[in-house]
Amino acid sequence: MAWLYIVILLVLAIGLWGAYKLLGTPSRLASGDYNFVLADVATSVERAAGRLRQALDGDPGRLEDEAAASRKIFQTGYYQTLRLRPTSGPDAGAAARAELGRACEAYDWASRMIASESVHNPIILAAARQLLDAGDAALRQAALELPPVLSTPAESTAP
Numbered sequence: 094m095a096w097l098y099i100v101i102l103l104v105l106a107i108g109l110w111g112a113y114k115l116l117g118t119p120s121r122l123a124s125g126d127y128n129f130v131l132a133d134v135a136t137s138v139e140r141a142a143g144r145l146r147q148a149l150d151g152d153p154g155r156l157e158d159e160a161a162a163s164r165k166i167f168q169t170g171y172y173q174t175l176r177l178r179p180t181s182g183p184d185a186g187a188a189a190r191a192e193l194g195r196a197c198e199a200y201d202w203a204s205r206m207i208a209s210e211s212v213h214n215p216i217i218l219a220a221a222r223q224l225l226d227a228g229d230a231a232l233r234q235a236a237l238e239l240p241p242v243l244s245t246p247a248e249s250t251a252p
Contacts, residue, residue: 127179128240131186134170135193141166142200146225160208171197185240192235199228
């Protein structure tokens with residue numbers, strides 16, 4: 094019976110080691126893909142922040158749902174800014190990635206405040222708006238520092 098516990102413990106240890114190796118190492122992308130993913134994260138975060146701000150300024154009935162949906166995007170964006178790295182060479186997007194991470198953090202905390210029970214407290218609303226403004230500023234700075242993304246043709250130009 095002890096051998097069964099040893100086998101189970103061994104399988105769990107190998108599983109944990111595998112998860113650590115998979116999640117503990119940064120994602121390495123080719124330079125073009127890296128720039129494209131950074132730009133995509135910035136665009137997704139910008140759209141989610143806009144929807145959150147519209148819900149805050151407009152319909153209070155959908156505010157909690159929009160805050161929860163936006164928070165998922167902000168958390169995913171923040172996680173991506175921590176993990177993404179180019180495969181080789183200098184990281185031209187490091188400053189943009191850091192600013193994008195700061196924007197995601199600010200937006201994430203604003204969405205948490207908006208989705209809380211205290212959303213009717215004017216002090217909480219003012220703090221959430223300040224966080225949204227700080228996130229906007231960090232996102233604008235990240236957009237200025239993003240490396241250029243080479244566009245691909247929308248359709249084939251072959252004869």
